[in-house]
Amino acid sequence: MQNEVIAYKDGVTLLDTQSVSPEKASSYEKVLFDNSDDALEVIRHSTAHLMAQAIKELYPEAKFFVGPVIEDGFYYDFRVDNKISDSDLKAIEKKMQEFAKAKLPIEKASYTKDEILKKFADDDLKQEVLLRIPDGEVTTYKQGDFEDLCRGPHVPNTRYLRFFSLTRVAGAYLGGDETKEMLTRIYGTAFADKASLAEYKKMIEEAKKRDHRKLGNELKLFTFDEEVGAGLPIWLPAGARLRSKLEALLFKAHRVRGYEPVRGPEILKSDAWKISGHYDNYGDNMYFTTIDDSEYGLKPMNCLGHIKVYQNDVRSYRDLPLKFFEYGVVHRHEKSGVMHGLFRVREFTQDDAHIFCTPEQIKENVLEILDFVKHIMKTFGFEYELEISTKPQKAIGDERYWEVATQGLKDALDENNITYGIDEGGGAFYGPKIDIKITDALKRKWQCGTIQVDFNLPERFNLHYIDATNEQARPVMIHRAILGSFERFIGILTEHCAGEFPFFLAPTQVVIVPIGENHLSYAKELGMQMIENGVDFEISSKNESLNKRIRNAEKMRVPMILVIGDEEVEKKSVALRDRRERRQYNLTKDEFMSIIKEKLSEVHF
Ligand SMILES: [Zn+2]
Ligand SMILES: [Zn+2]
DSSP: OTTOEEEEEOSSSEEEGGGSOHHHHTTSEEEESSSSHHHHHHHHHHHHHHHHHHHHHHSTTOEEOOOOEETTEEEEEEEOSSOOOGGGHHHHHHHHHHHHHTTOBOEEEEEOHHHHHHHTTTOHHHHHHHHTSOSSOEEEEEETTEEEEOOOOOOSBGGGOOEEEEEEEEEEEGGGOTTSOEEEEEEEEEESSHHHHHHHHHHHHHHHHHOHHHHHHHTTOEEEETTTEEEEEEEOHHHHHHHHHHHHHHHHHHHHTTOEEOOOOSEEEHHHHHHHTHHHHTGGGOOEEEETTEEEEEOSSSHHHHHHHHHTSOOBGGGOSEEEEEEEEEEOOOOGGGOBTTTBOSEEEEEEEEEEEOGGGHHHHHHHHHHHHHHHHHHHTOEEEEEEEOOOSSOOSOHHHHHHHHHHHHHHHHTTTOOOEEETTOSBTTBOEEEEEEEOTTSOEEEEEEEEEESHHHHHTTOOEEOTTSOEEOOEEEEEEEEEEHHHHHHHHHHHTTTOOOTTTOSSOEEEEESSGGGHHHHHHHHHHHHHTTOOEEEOOSSSOHHHHHHHHHHTTOSEEEEEOHHHHHHTEEEEEETTTTEEEEEEHHHHHHHHHHHHHTOOO
16 A cells, blocks of 8 residues: 555645545645655544544444544544543454454545534534534545544545554543543554554653653652642652752853853742733743732742842943843642643743843844753754744734744744744743754654743833943843753653763762672772762662672662772772673772763763
């Protein structure tokens, strides 16, 4: 079936083979049955219907809402009487295989809106879907006796759909509206050939092994506690060591780039959040309390503190750009269902900065930030891409500001031949932004840092500087975070490197294993010298066999292990096992210290 036409493309939209007449077909681009993005869109979309057909067969009372294609697969939301769990997926898959083998033709039909409303009169979920589509012609697709509302396009028959897998069951509010009922959602994926599906399944297995929640527990990095509350990470010593190393490196990287560290309060009067617009536009995500009859809000962003720093002095154009940074702790109300390890939490620390500059300086500052991003991502081996997000529905400020700011971002990238995607309507409520999306070792994409250009908050807080003609002028504010948050970034990094953190970040960089009691004091001496050199160590002196102690250090993914016996004590040397290089060698103490010093000095963002 490879190389068979499953759809056409008119440049932008995918067209159904059944909608294109043979005469017109030659004028469209062909979409062949393979693993291209366009083909996968059609295949996965068709597989979502195949899944719905199988569910309907197994659960005749099932009613279906929508079943879109997503990043690497598809889902379908539906209602059934029974509770469906992961263990039911096999049976649904089996039924799907049956329908696939039957090579059922997938046939398109057209109706008027009135006809279709009547046709699905007793299906309240389809009525919900119909509310969301414009009047006019409505199409359905039928395979066997299963007919579903859809725009298409689809593969010509079910025989094309053989390489699929259902991945998990979840709950989803109807239309994402939490005041509505909870539907069942099944996620799955599909490919054009067996090998691609096998590769995908392997990746999912690998992802499970690398799950940062699992590794975070094994490596004792962080924990959560019901008594403390959901989404509130507790950093254990090893995790806190790792994190503080990242903080220290990043602190220095900010300083050499001219950023000044500042710090604002955790909790600010609601009056301030009203001026900024957070109260109206972001209030649902904030936590409030009352102190001495005044309402206060816990900060969900650090902007206000930095604005107050700016306002603390008279600013001249000669001072600009001013760059303030803070490891800002923020609190945001995430719904209880969406929290996920360190990826989605209610308290996190942003590597946040605000650059106050003249409008003319936007471009150079955006480029400078992108250069900063490049250094950091290269150090960790992350590939990344950029996306510009434009004005969202809920937004403050003049249309004019939005245009200038959005154009400023585009110009900065265009003039430097930096490629980017566009996310229409995905901006922050106060300005457009560039999102930084990184790709990890398993080729998964993660949204991390962001750069936002903002004309609105400077206006709302009446910020100014004295320009070259001695007049008052309005500065622009650039909000930016590169890691995004330490929590999320460390979660991603943990999965990216499968817990094998680079030497400069590893919570314990060296484990010293003294063979006997009489080697302990030399082990301590070595350890103290390591601390002096900025390297964290542990001495493994438990009453366990040498092999067991070495294995423990390996299990904790410690990069270097030093074994100390009579010979090492006598010669002031070390027997080094470098796990990453899979090598063992004997070094003098001084040689070893210069190796670790060199390893650390190689790293700077
Ligand atoms: Zn469809
Ligand atoms: Zn900000």
